[in-house]
Amino acid sequence: MPVQVLKIIKGKLETQLPSHLQREDLKHLQTGLDHTNKYFQGIVILSYPLTKLGDGTDFFKIVLQDDTCSRINSINVLMYGKMAEDCAKLIRNGDTFIVAGFKVAESPTAREDGRHACHLQVSEESGSAIFICTQPSITPFSEATSPSVAPKYVYTPLNCLKDGTVVNLYGIVKFFKPPYISKGTDYCSVVTLVDQSNVKLTCTLFNGNLDSLPKIYKNGDIVRFHRVKIREYNGQMQGITSAGFASLTFDGTVGAPVVPRASSKVYTFVDEEQKTVEELRIWAASNLSVSGPEAKLSDVKPMMFFDLTCQLVGKAKVDGSSFLLKVWDGTKCPYPTWKVPVEAKELEGDRVLLHHLRNLTVDVLVYDNHVQLAKSLKTGSFLRIYSIHTKQASAKNEDISSHIEFHLHGGTCYGRGIGILPENNPDVEELKSFLECVELTDSQNMESVSSLELGDTFDSYTDLESPLQRCQQLSATVLTDHQDMSNTVLKTVLNSSAPQQYRIRAKLRSFKPQKLYQSVKLHCSKCNTLQEVPNGDAIDFILQGCAATAPNPELQSMSWYESVVWTTEEDQGRKITIHFVKHYEMLQRPENTLLMIEGGTLKEIWKLTRRFKCVIPVKSKEDDLELLDLSAPFLLQGNIKYYGCKKCSTPKSIKNLSSLAEKREPSWEPTEIAQVLGIEPLQYVFVMKFTLVDGTGVLNAYLFDYEKFFQIPASEILTNSFLQQKMEMTMNTLSPPGRKLDDLPWLECFIKSYNVADGMKHQVYYQIFDTTVAEDVV
């Protein structure tokens, strides 16, 4: 009998097989080798529907996984004829599958599916034999089973569902409605799943307890459902909660930790299932496009529907059918926003905070069925509001400029609703750190506004200021060393020979450049050259050039990284390849992951830097990946682009990164990365010319500052609008525009003079050092 079912204990399998057969390792399966007396054993992780070939032969494909820990641990098995038909009836995922008398041929799909380079061909005609060790298909009543006797669950692929059965499923969330209060007694959530069979299933889930419904936060999340009842409705299969329904939800991001969000306190989750989640993630990454209509307040336009991740600052009853939520996400809506008039006594929330954030919060008016849920929300909590509608209000008279309104209409179409996100949600963590940064800057903004107002009040007295009072005025800058040195007036400094050091007290009459971005340069400490920071267009130009070269499939998924290829819908199907660097053979949490990207645009790379620790743009050459031209950043981390000096760098093999990945806890420090890649890193620096006056003379001093003077890292300012505001405020304090010299603050500085020989001419230059802007200024 070519197909035999072995109902035996796994450990004693060998004794049941013909004695002449020897087990073959996955890595030894190659075309051209003799596998006559060998058998291959693996676990069925995927089976495709039984189909017929053009000539009417039955065809059945499965994927077997080896239990070794090698990089490629799965292989496709293709069955033909009667064997295909028999196996399709018997096989379930999780079964142990043994095959002998197989043919080994090159797998045409290896590049796409990342499985073994060969596949196995099996048929009765070619003398193959198959042994299947089936899984017990028990459906337990309780999840609370001790691990030692944990039952094996059988998961049904979505293309194999039958009316009237109760099944366990895995799937990727393609669409969902966050739980809402139904017209009956329960909460309801509608979830559409898809799996590798590309078949969709819409499930309607009910429960009186909100926590018992799946904790899905975005499309692309992966769910495991236990005990779903399958019914046919309108000619399609439909899932519905049955007694004992339980779910686990996982982040769908490749490389993210596989941590279940459970709907019950006790649940089983074993290593094998972790693999299932990872497989689904990889499949989804290359087969599904699940990007939702997410937007920040700064991105909104009139007439759009979008999902907003935000914090609730205030809430208020408006009338019987609508309720107001005041939310913010730290960004500013580019349009004037609608403020819903409410009675002061109805408004709930921290008054100080509401006032403080009044220019950043928006009013979202929620209607009908969402009102009850909205009322129960706690201010301060983090929300995702799905399918908010922005509407441009028509200006009723010309005096009132049109504004934008935010509505969450009644109903649940398109997943419209409100989800409460937990504090440990990665998007919430990202939002929280962003909001902290905004709050800080914003409060400083307010303080400096009030001090400016005070300053104006005092202005009338400054003309009467005595020289003594002037000396007693606090300086807007402070010294970080050499406190015992006494002051020298500028006239003396100018009349002395260089090099020397001085402590001076002066006012900043003017500074250059006036435009902030012009003051940030890149400096090589080795050859001491300064260069401009490349702009986005220049980088995109280099990236485009590289995207034109097809990635080399030979360089995908090597021992120290795992690769995933995307094909974009635009740009004639441009391919983006991402290589996730592994740590001890394992993918890391995204926030710890270094990845290399081929073929991405700057925008796509930026997006990845928000989620992953480091991004290195690379291109394929014949036998290795390599860095791009050094006019492009060699590394992006957080919102900083790191550049290397073209003159002083000698790029080394990209493989050297694997030595950093092998460290116990790779820190992915930019300096370390630069070092192993042979890059001499450039540092961001503020370069400015200050014209200083003190009544005795005028002196131009250069400021060359990485971070110390402004207490703002030069590396971050170009991509951080809050730091830019802070810098602007600082400069406005040191040298307020439009003020008389008398009204300028004093600066205490250290300067050093030095000689510069230019041909026959000698010139004395001055540089500020060991000085920092006073704390009350920044």
Next chain:
DNA sequence: TTAGGATTTG
């Protein structure tokens, strides 16, 4: 029971 995906009209 409820909803059964497929934007409100405030």
